[in-house]
Amino acid sequence: MITNEAYQDIQILQDTDFENIVSFDSTHDMSGKSYKAYISQDYVPTSFTGPSWNGSAWVSGSVTRIPLTVVVSGSSLTITLPAEATTFFADGWEGKWDLLEKDSDDVSYKRQLQGDVLISNSVGKVSDF
16 A cells, blocks of 8 residues: 555566556545556656557557556556567566656646566567467
8 A cells, every 4th residue: 555656666577467556545535536657768758679559569669658557446556568568578677667646626747656667587478379
């Protein structure tokens, strides 16, 4: 469980579905709020080769950030990235991530979570199936 504006490192296992469930404490009001989460090489727009959504499938491409899927359920968020995307991270890749919150009532923005990302190498590949 987190309070507002916290720090959390994440590890993504290459070639597997990534899921991170974030639960806010009872003091956090989630009504009227929307969320976006991204992975990037660093906190400036630096290009790197990684997973890129081409509109119909994940492919390897030059990107500056990777959007994560965020689903709200009660006082929790489920943040995901499918194995079809994680396969395109380089072995041992390291970067940053953050979770942004927009309050539609007063049009304010907060970075609720941020941290480092580490990709752990995989022997088995999505393409093995």
